[in-house]
Amino acid sequence: QVQLVESGGGSVQAGGSLRLSCAASGRTISRNAMGWFRQAPEKEREFVAGINWSGGITYYADSVKGRFTISKDNAKNTVDLQMNTLKPEDTGVYYCAAATTTWVPSQQYDYDYWGQGTQVTVSS
Secondary structure (H helix, E strand, C coil), X not given: CCEEEEECCEEEECCCCEEEEXXXXXXXXXXXXXXXXXXXXXXXXXXXXXXXXXXXXXXXXXXXXXXXXXXXXXXXXXXXXXXXXXXXHHCEEEEEXXXXXXXXXXXXXXXXXXXXXXXXXXXX
């Protein structure tokens, strides 16, 4: 079992930055692909960014490309999401997830473990 805990959420004005962190415990995530998802009020949860087990391959939703960066530290058992140039439409609860696949999934059903989420609010 892997337990995931997100941190780093908060409120920021448009154009600002936040860095989310996801700490894993229970076992190593060095062989897991990891992803970040978000859910805005009254909307479905959506894929934001993903990274493969080694950290060498990353994928991003079109809406965040060029603004967000996902990174993975297997030694620290963490995965981070650096979010720059934030927009009000980035507001939502951000979730960290771990997959046992060899590729980087973008679908929720491919992820086996989920954190509780952290709130990000971007004001205009």
